Amino acid sequence: MDRDLARLMTSRRKCRCCGATFAQLLSLEYDRPDMCPPDLPKLDNSALFLETGDVLTEDFCRLEDYRFIRSVMSLPLGHTEHEFVLGIWCAVSPDHFDTYADLFDEQETDELGVVPGWLSSAVPPGSEIPVAANLHMLPGDQRPELEVTDKSSPLRDLQKHGLTLVDILELLHAFGHDLPSLVHDA
Numbered sequence: 001m002d003r004d005l006a007r008l009m010t011s012r013r014k015c016r017c018c019g020a021t022f023a024q025l026l027s028l029e030y031d032r033p034d035m036c037p038p039d040l041p042k043l044d045n046s047a048l049f050l051e052t053g054d055v056l057t058e059d060f061c062r063l064e065d066y067r068f069i070r071s072v073m074s075l076p077l078g079h080t081e082h083e084f085v086l087g088i089w090c091a092v093s094p095d096h097f098d099t100y101a102d103l104f105d106e107q108e109t110d111e112l113g114v115v116p117g118w119l120s121s122a123v124p125p126g127s128e129i130p131v132a133a134n135l136h137m138l139p140g141d142q143r144p145e146l147e148v149t150d151k152s153s154p155l156r157d158l159q160k161h162g163l164t165l166v167d168i169l170e171l172l173h174a175f176g177h178d179l180p181s182l183v184h185d186a
Ligand SMILES: [Zn+2]
Pocket: 015, 016, 017, 018, 019, 020, 176, 177, 178
C-alpha cells in the first residue's frame, strides 16, 4: 500500500475530467451544506449578522431552523502521514451556532471545546446524511475538526483505521473522477 500510494502521490498524471493530480484530489471542499439551495449566493461572513433569514457565507449557513458550520473532516490514508481532507458542513444547535459565531472573529472558538453535531455533507455523494458527529474546536483561525461518532457509519471506521488504496480509489470514483487516467502507469 505505502509504495503504491507513494507512487500515486508523486504522479504527474492528471484526471481526465478535472485536470487535477492524485495528490490534488485528496483535498476537497463542499461549497455549501447539501440541504442548501444551489442558488443561495455565498456572502462574506459579516452577512451572518447583517442579513436576516437564510444566509450562506464562507463559514456559516443558516437555513430556516437549521444551523451549519463549515468544518474539516480528515480521513487518514492507511498508516501513512497522508490524509484525505474534506471541507464539509456540520449542523449544530442554534445555541452552539450563536456562541461559535460570537467567538469566531476573536479566534476563540476553542473555548467551546467539543460540540455535538451532524455531518450534513454526503461523503461520498449519495450516502445517507445526517451522520452523528463531534466537532472538535481548534485554536486560532483553524476550522473545527469533525469526528464521526455514529457507530453504524462506514466513515467512522475509515476515520479510525484509515483508508486502503481501494477505499481511496472508490471514493475518488464516487466523486466522479476518472480513475484510469489517474492510475494508469502508476
Ligand atoms: Zn477529476
